[in-house]
Amino acid sequence: MEIRQAGYVIYQMSVAPGPFEISDLPAAGYGGDLEVVVTEADGRQRSFNVPFAAVPNLLRPGSSRYSAIAGELRDQNLTDAPKFVEATYQRGINNWLTGYAGLQASDGDLYRSAVVGAAFNTPIGAVSVDVSGSRVNFSDDRGSQSGYSARATYNKNIPSTNTNFALAAYRYSSQGYADLSQAAQWDDLLRNHGMNGLLEDSGVERNRFSVSLSQSLGRAGSLNLTGSRHDYWSGRDVNTSYQLGWSARWRRANFGVNAGRTRINDGSYDTTYGMTLSVPLGNDRSVRAPVLNVGTAHDAQGNRVQAGVAGTAGDRYQYSYGASGNFSDQNDDTVNLYGGWRGAYGSVNGSYTQGTGTRSQSLSAQGGLVVHPGGVTLASSLGDTMAILHADGAKGARLGDGIGKIDRRGYAITNSLMPYRLNEVSLDPKGISYDVELEQTRATVVPRAGAIIPVSFETKTGSAYVIQTARDDGKPLPFGSEVKSASGAIVGYVGQIGQAFVRLPDANTVALTVDWDGGQCALDWQPANAKANAAGLNVVAGNCHAR
Template sequence: MQKRTAHAIPLRLRPLSAVVMMLVSAGALGANPDSSPAPSSAEVEFNDLFLHQPGGSAVDFSRFNKGNIVLPGNYRAELYVNQAWLGRMEVRMGETAGKDSPVLPCFDEPLLIRIGADSNKLTPAATASLQDRDACVPLHAIIAGATASFDGGEQRLDVSVPQAALTRQARGYVDPRYWSDGVTAATLQYNGSAYQSRAEARTATQGYLGLNAGFNAGPWRFRHKGSLGVDQGNARYQSIQTSLQRSVVALRGQLVLGDAFTDGTVFDSVGFRGVQLASDDRMQPESQRGYAPSVHGIANSNARVQVRQNGNLIYETTVAAGPFEIDDLYPTGYGGDLEVVVTEADGSVRVSRVPYAAAVNALRPGVTRYGVTAGQYRNAGLHGRPAMFQATVQHGFTNMVTGYGGVVVAEGYLAAAAGAALNTAYGAFGADLTHAGTRLTTQPDRHGFSARISYSKLVEPTGTNVSVAAYRYSSNGYLSFADAMTLRELEQRGMQSAMRGIPRSQLQLTLNQRLPPGYGSLYLSGSVHGYWNRRGTDTQFQLGYNNSYKSLNYGVAASRQFSVSSGRWESRVMLNIGIPLGKGQHAPYAMTGIERDSSGAVNLQQSVTGSLGVDNAFSYGVNAGYAGGSGRHAASLAGNASYLSPVATLTATAGKGSNYSQVSAGISGGVVAYAGGVSFTPTMGETLAIVEAADAGGARLANGSGLRIDRWGHAVVPGLVPFSRNQIEIDPKGLPVNVELDSTLQQVAPTAGAVVAVRFATADRGRPAVIRTSRADGKSIPFGAEVQDAHGNNIGTVGQGSRIVARGLRADRGQLTVRWGKAAQDSCRLDYALPAAAQRATRIDVIEAQCH
């Protein structure tokens, strides 16, 4: 039987199916109305008077005399298993026993895996039946008590499976045997920008190029991350890290050779050069994984934002005036404060620190997390590379208790830590104690301890969420590993007195309060740092309130920070109001911000942002500002624009103030080279897929906004989740009408950093056409009559008004046969002639032809 696809079935056939089903349910067919309802597989006899056309002949409806009127073929369907949605997929409908048997969903091994069936509980007979690829095996023949039904009108496959026959795995679990290492490929991600500002007759020019290069071969990943900075013509390249790594499936871990960072769950995260074998939480199901941090801030102009961690520049970008959020930092460890440097267009610089401490270290029962690192300590601010060794372990004993500990051994340094995390009805507690000893040459050796206690709790009755509340106290002789290495190097250089800021106490708090519906939310965050050998305490906190009224969004925030250098407090109060300027898809959005600081200075910002294009590829923003108070008055005007092209992201900004001007331009994107060719992409991530679909140029991918297949049939899909199911889906809209995809959805489960090739088979199904026809005697052709080509292939159906929707016309000229019954006189032939085909036809031709 000829293979059909869902999109190859004429659209006119679905209303007919719906009408037939309505007539069946209303008892309008020729079956005995007094009889009990027949099962779906029972035969009925259609009363064609309900579809009788005046002057026309009757059409043969015998093919619909079965309860299940779905035709054999492939269909795109929504998959539901025990009422839970599992996504969209391709389902094959077939005749399970013979030509006259009912049409049922066919099940094979991939589909059983998709629904979560336990393969260990299948009978040998069921397993053997799955080996025949041509056979259509129904679900009830494989799993006792299981059922599967397909709704052609809703394009939905409902599967019911007894719980005992399903695998018992956490949500998001993927069997490691389906993890893919991908193909051999070279990758390059880049982010370049040039920034120039003029203030007080002085011109400053900076350039930045961030690179993340890689090469994949089997399970191995070579990675190099670096940045090139240019300041007033002086260029300096900084190598952030270079490593060779791979996944170790048997140990559920990641092996790293070269530069990387230690885990920050027990000790502070530090950089190293050497070898590391540590647990990879990404190998756990998605429901078992942790979190990633983000950075928030406010810019007063088109500003340059840099993020540093442990002395390394890990991120740089240009942001427009107003609030900004950076949520795409590469993971460099779970600890180590982030230093955020905001350089405004007028040359002013603001530096803030984002506390980045480990959360409560609770694990599920039976789960073990480990890490072993050996090599050299690496810090961009130090010249020495002392040898180091670190080992940590965490284990969940019960639902309530998790224990953890570790050791750090280095030249002149030894530290040991032990702690526990408790999950209780009163919240999650964590407590640990670290003892450290540091050997010095010109000073007495230091020995001390550091105690830490942390707490988190969601108070459901009040909606109060204490995300992190942590307090750490360190004795005078305690030094962290990083501080100890810094002090030892300063001592060797005769600068031991320059070591400032040995921690004494530290308090962190993050609190969110949900108010009753319609009243918005409150948040509070702050930190206090005290030191043994430095006067003053670093203190900063922020209190804010956010709410909305219809389309109006507004918020107010107050921040207060103590500056040790100036010895005084600095306070800020901010009010932000946002509202869309219209209701259309591309309606601009206006944001008004007012800020006042403790010196009496007032800053007013008004911005309008928006996007244009089918895929919102072009975005823009205009900002006007005014600064007054404290004896100064200044106005500014700035604009920014970005364009997401198929191969790169382009950005530009320009601004003019009372005593300065600023311009910048940037480009970012990625390149992937592999055996199938070279592909360019405007956005890129660590793990990605290359889609190959010949002759499908212009088709949209559902995995990203504006992501389309290029003219060579390639597309790069970034941001895949390692070790998890990732759906790659093509929207056939925009394809040439003669090109069809055998499937539009595939799933992949790549390992970390993999480049997987996902190939979608395409085929030239022939040209489609709408043919307006009638018989030679002027009578109309019966509705629902089948249309066949010269080879007997069914290529369409007669619809209303004797219109034929034909697909798969292989020649521009030919002869078709129309049949509406079994007798010889219940058919006619027509000759058709199509206009010359365009190179890339995107519309269906409409022609006229008479049927003789």
């Protein structure tokens, strides 16, 4: 399965047969609708569009946001990919107005474009309008062309009716307008394929409209509507796509119905109707219960049924498993078994598929490593924005995701950070040596996009003991009493029934005293007499003599 935007692949992964959900799609900016292409085991492809456009970018008064990019256009179909630079700037002017502008230019004077616009915070919703202008100068004195594009977007949430007008966007482009990708493709055709003038069917959009609407119905569920319409200057077929769905929950079951219509490659339309059902197969307390998923669909090719069971296992949900089947009127039934394991330093996934006349197996492994001043640290996967955690001596401490852990050199990688937001990074001390104590278990960071930032957790090391103490009269020491070394440093505290937990910074810290409000005693104990209990903690007896 792959997701494309503006002709570029922005996301790609293998998915099991049946319904799937993509929850980690990277920020897509203003790139336009998303095209999802699903390739079946037998090589057949099926695609559908998900309308997309960005919400108006409003900033607080006095706030600014800017970016600068230099790079090369990535398009494997180009003989010579142009290099380009791009810069954008946004400024919050007051509580209802934000202005923004941007420039883009390629090398060789091939392409120039500029955009200027504003976003408005109004009582009826957030609105943005902007105008872009472009100019293309073709190679070998083959002429030039210019044009403009105007865009308006709207976003509104109506709490009184639980309506979210997630997005309505409209764009009009003149016949001469082009983006950088189109300009590079046209120039490549003119230079390398001897084509004189522009193609009549150049693919320039004339109008584009997209909308997304959701409406809560309370206990009756919710309605969702998405749609888009594109037409072109060349007169080619109008491209339309829309989906309508209703979903609800009854007790522990989730179900829904949906209908959609999409223009496919030959110019005809594919109309699809479907139903989905999801039910946990376990009692209410079984958080790891497998889930039964059933989906049915009807389109021009006939009827299809997808059914599967999937679940997770392990104390950290590190194991995943499932079985599914696809059955249709076209005699292309398939059955799939799959399983996976995710560890601190990598993951392994495998699957087996048996179909009508086909059979396939797959095995994949994934992992990553980061080279930094402290050495090389392994990770289960890598992301765009990451943190290198350092906790000296805390080998085995788990990260907040329950999977990653501190290695023997005191490092770990977390890749689940969101740029330009407050992110909480945490460590679970369970599993580390009793001789190491984390001074803190949580840290807050605000990374930039694409950054790899260091995060340090202070630790305290020393031999740990539980001393079963008692005073001369046989009474337990007061709860919360401080245990101090000969230098007066606090090395531990007295807990319940006179048990003192202490951590000695070095082997010479043996002479200990216990202080409490109104009393003090000297602790008589011998570390050599300590014995490890079932948890591996050193336990020893001691008496506290009054001073």
